[in-house]
Amino acid sequence: MDQQVLVERARRGDDDAFAMLVSPALARLDAAARLILRDGELARDAVQEALIRAWRDLPGLRDADRFDAWLRRLAVNACLDLARRRQRRPIEVELTVIDSPSASDHAGALADRQLVDDALRRLSPAHRAVVALHYLLGMPLPDVAASLGIPLGTAKSRLHHALAEMRRSTMAEPDPGASPVPGGQVA
Amino acid sequence: MTAETRFERSLPGILEDLYLGPTPDYRDEVLAAAVRTRQRPAWTFPGRWFPMLDIAVRPVAAPRLPLGALGVALLLIALLVAALAYVGSQQRTRLPFGPARNGLITWAFDGDIYVGDPASGDIRAAIPAPDIDRNPTFSRDGTHLAFLRQVPDHTGDFDLVVTQADGSSPLVVSAVPLKMPSEVVWAPDGKSLLVNDEDTRMFRYFLDGSTSQLLLEGVAFDPQPFQPPDGGRIFYERTSDPGSLYMMSADGSGARRIFGSQASCACSRVGPAAWSPDGRLIALPLSTDGETGRLFVMNADGTGLHQLTDEAGKWFESEPAWSPDGTQIAFNRWQADDAGDYEVRPIGIVPVSGGQVRSVGVGPSSGGALIEWAPDGKSILSLPDTVREGFKWSQGAPGTIARPTIIDLTDGSTRQLDWSVGSISSWQRLP
Numbered sequence: 239m240d241q242q243v244l245v246e247r248a249r250r251g252d253d254d255a256f257a258m259l260v261s262p263a264l265a266r267l268d269a270a271a272r273l274i275l276r277d278g279e280l281a282r283d284a285v286q287e288a289l290i291r292a293w294r295d296l297p298g299l300r301d302a303d304r305f306d307a308w309l310r311r312l313a314v315n316a317c318l319d320l321a322r323r324r325q326r327r328p329i330e331v332e333l334t335v336i337d338s339p340s341a342s343d344h345a346g347a348l349a350d351r352q353l354v355d356d357a358l359r360r361l362s363p364a365h366r367a368v369v370a371l372h373y374l375l376g377m378p379l380p381d382v383a384a385s386l387g388i389p390l391g392t393a394k395s396r397l398h399h400a401l402a403e404m405r406r407s408t409m410a411e412p413d414p415g416a417s418p419v420p421g422g423q424v425a
Numbered sequence: 426m427t428a429e430t431r432f433e434r435s436l437p438g439i440l441e442d443l444y445l446g447p448t449p450d451y452r453d454e455v456l457a458a459a460v461r462t463r464q465r466p467a468w469t470f471p472g473r474w475f476p477m478l479d480i481a482v483r484p485v486a487a488p489r490l491p492l493g494a495l496g497v498a499l500l501l502i503a504l505l506v507a508a509l510a511y512v513g514s515q516q517r518t519r520l521p522f523g524p525a526r527n528g529l530i531t532w533a534f535d536g537d538i539y540v541g542d543p544a545s546g547d548i549r550a551a552i553p554a555p556d557i558d559r560n561p562t563f564s565r566d567g568t569h570l571a572f573l574r575q576v577p578d579h580t581g582d583f584d585l586v587v588t589q590a591d592g593s594s595p596l597v598v599s600a601v602p603l604k605m606p607s608e609v610v611w612a613p614d615g616k617s618l619l620v621n622d623e624d625t626r627m628f629r630y631f632l633d634g635s636t637s638q639l640l641l642e643g644v645a646f647d648p649q650p651f652q653p654p655d656g657g658r659i660f661y662e663r664t665s666d667p668g669s670l671y672m673m674s675a676d677g678s679g680a681r682r683i684f685g686s687q688a689s690c691a692c693s694r695v696g697p698a699a700w701s702p703d704g705r706l707i708a709l710p711l712s713t714d715g716e717t718g719r720l721f722v723m724n725a726d727g728t729g730l731h732q733l734t735d736e737a738g739k740w741f742e743s744e745p746a747w748s749p750d751g752t753q754i755a756f757n758r759w760q761a762d763d764a765g766d767y768e769v770r771p772i773g774i775v776p777v778s779g780g781q782v783r784s785v786g787v788g789p790s791s792g793g794a795l796i797e798w799a800p801d802g803k804s805i806l807s808l809p810d811t812v813r814e815g816f817k818w819s820q821g822a823p824g825t826i827a828r829p830t831i832i833d834l835t836d837g838s839t840r841q842l843d844w845s846v847g848s849i850s851s852w853q854r855l856p
Binding site: 354 | 757793
């Protein structure tokens with residue numbers, strides 16, 4: 239069913255329409271929330287808070303086409319609110335169990351993933367939010383900035399430092415040379 | 426452009442592997458909790474009955490220099506200093522570097538390559554062809570044009586094509602199509618081109634038909650890697666050593682690290698580096714605290730690293746661009762407010778000898794500007810940084826459309842050209 243129709247129906251209190259609207263996005267919102275909060279229970283709380291706000295404030299959404307972006311923003315802001323409120327709570331890391339490695343998996347890739355995860359743990363929730371929105375939810379950087387209510391320059395700066403941290407973690411110590419090709423070869 | 430590219434492309438897959446699972450098992454529970462909440466009536470939202478405008482970034486007019494108030498004597502002194510600086514620069518820089526006459530500007534839009542005269546505003550298609558062409562760049566002597574042509578029905582595969590400056594006599598110099606090249610750079614002598622492809626390989630192609638060379642693998646380079654004036658050395662970054670700078674001879678020999686983690690400061694590189702036109706210095710943005718970024722300058726051998734900019738407050742400065750005479754550096758900059766959020770500021774220009782940063786032009790788009798000095802050094806071409814993204818990521822699509830702005834450095838004025846530009850541009854140097 240058309241998203242605009244679902245939004246209109248949900249605005250008028252149709253909870254089935256609301257469920258159809260948000261269900262396709264839940265897995266990815268949950269993933270983003272776990273990335274940002276590093277805690278499965280907190281992630282669930284954040285997603286629930288986002289859905290409550292979405293349902294409550296849906297009649298105020300002026301542009302139905304913006305529903306998905308609006309929901310993502312609510313979820314990320316709920317994450318950041320929770321992170322601020324629970325700054326002193328010990329962090330419990332819970333990752334999705336991957337049933338079986340895909341065909342492209344290999345030991346190096348698995349190690350990379352673990353190193354990326356370790357690097358993300360060292361970042362602040364605000365930095366992880368930029369990573370989640372840009373790389374996990376696929377939002378262009380200007381939209382990331384708008385969603386978080388920060389200038390684009392700030393988003394770029396945060397993304398740069400997050401990437402630098404992750405790259406530092408995944409890159410081994412430099413080896414002596416960068417695969418020189420003596421004498422060149424036919425391209 | 427840098428080693429970030431490869432890592433960035435793999436990151437969404439890594440994150441999905443790490444975090445993305447099936448629809449969470451708490452779905453029904455959280456949905457039930459949500460719809461138990463009472464919805465706010467529409468009329469309680471001001472935006473439903475009050476016209477609310479989106480926040481817009483308003484250009485900030487740069488203050489005009491009060492030249493009139495300075496008096497004739499000061500003007501004469503300035504002219505004298507400028508003349509001395511010009512003479513001095515002529516002694517330092519050698520062709521094909523140093524100031525030159527302004528020629529045409531070339532760019533790509535919607536798969537076609539155009540040239541335009543910034544003085545008259547006239548434009549024309551430079552390469553009339555049904556192919557998808559992009560990333561045009563003039564050779565440093567202004568006599569040739571190189572660009573990428575997508576292989577028909579093979580999105581992401583490109584031929585490297587060279588023509589005369591007027592678009593005539595096209596020659597495909599790549600024997601095998603290139604995979605999504607990120608940089609195409611002319612050697613200073615105009616006899617070869619350096620290309621970085623998506624597999625982080627560095628190729629060199631020759632116009633005389635010589636066999637092309639794969640120089641290195643696992644590398645990325647910045648927009649201008651050849652050391653002036655003869656391009657005898659090339660700097661680049663190793664993808665396994667992010668933030669580093671390595672130098673090698675143009676034939677691929679003698680590689681060595683000139684900047685990295687064991688540099689003389691506890692700092693990391695936060696953007697592309699740039700050669701001075703005389704090839705003696707390298708400008709690069711560094712962060713010493715993991716948050717701010719400042720412009721630094723070092724000698725070509727990696728020694729003598731020192732900070733160039735020191736404006737009060739927290740700044741993130743990046744993308745240094747040397748003036749043709751090598752006396753000034755233009756760069757993008759963002760300033761942190763009290764909350765620590767960085768707002769874009771007009772392009773800054775700082776004398777290489779040190780001194781205050783001068784703001785020029787209006788505030789660029791929030792992602793910063795692609796800065797290109799006019800060959801005569803009297804103005805700057807500014808394009809939104811977003812056109813670079815359009816080229817890199819929107820294969821086969823026109824990408825972002827932007828209007829270039831010319832910033833006149835002699836009087837501080839700006840004018841926007843009514844051109845539709847969808848790529849990085851290149852300004853032709855004329856003798």
